[in-house]
Amino acid sequence: MDKELFFQKLVSFTAAVHQVTHDLTKDVKTGDITPVQYKMLEYITVSQPVTLSEISDCLHMSMPNTSRELKKLCEKNLCEKMTDAEDRRKQVIRLSADGEVLMQLAFQRIATLFNQRIQETTLEDLAELERAIDLLSSKLFYVNPR
């Protein structure tokens, strides 16, 4: 097996993933979200409830910047922040009702676009796609805790 070619493929693949997701999220402009803010919402959506430190760690953003952007999201009524009852230094962060709606829409949009791409795909192929994603997630694209 040609490893050189394999890594070339990997690079092209990651570039393609970037471009496709870029195309997707650039239209999720409901409520004037910046790209970084969208990423934060995405992370909160799949991981809520979260703390500010967790967002900062996982998205590789500094605490001050994370705090600032989250504040904007709260001002747009997309997130809610609450002081943790057990450790009052911490902030428990969740999507607000508006935020849930927005992300629901965003996910639907993604689903729609991907559905267009898989409409000619058989169920078996779909299952294979899922296995491919699982495999790549576990072997290559897992996120290192630091």
Place this chain on the structure above:
Amino acid sequence: MDKELFFQKLVSFTAAVHQVTHDLTKDVKTGDITPVQYKMLEYITVSQPVTLSEISDCLHMSMPNTSRELKKLCEKNLCEKMTDAEDRRKQVIRLSADGEVLMQLAFQRIATLFNQRIQETTLEDLAELERAIDLLSSKLFYVNPR
């Protein structure tokens, strides 16, 4: 098969790809390249020779911004621009010798990091990974021409 879950997986997967590639490229700081400039270099590397319009189209950047960033790359001696002999409005863009070296290093870095991740992977698993990438590339993460 649960489509809802499938799309959830897709979103998590794309987010993971973003994070991993972010971790990779943030260290390719040789020559103070910005993220956008790195993406341009990556595109030029796999597609050279290219024109400015092609970069602009494929990376979804406006012509003025593409022109500006390419100029910076040329000033850093990473790219070379030549007027097309057949159509003198066009610019033929290639990596310079320095640019080739830089991207070689970048790709090696990527290879190193991914090698760490696959060192315990058998050859059969590797082949399966490659098939997974091929499948996802062809079915989901292909780039639409516009």
Place this chain on the structure above:
DNA sequence: TTTTTTACTTATCAAATGATAAGTAGGGGG
């Protein structure tokens, strides 16, 4: 109880990126 550490905030600055207007110069009809 004092000190240190953790979690987060506020303020400020610089750099990167995106958007737009207004150009230049070459190519291709008519």
Place this chain on the structure above:
DNA sequence: CCCCCTACTTATCATTTGATAAGTAAAAAA
């Protein structure tokens, strides 16, 4: 030759993002 279109450039501006210093308040350690 004149007009229009294409490919690209230059200049300018607003916004986004990243980085750093200096704070507050609570928890944990000493």
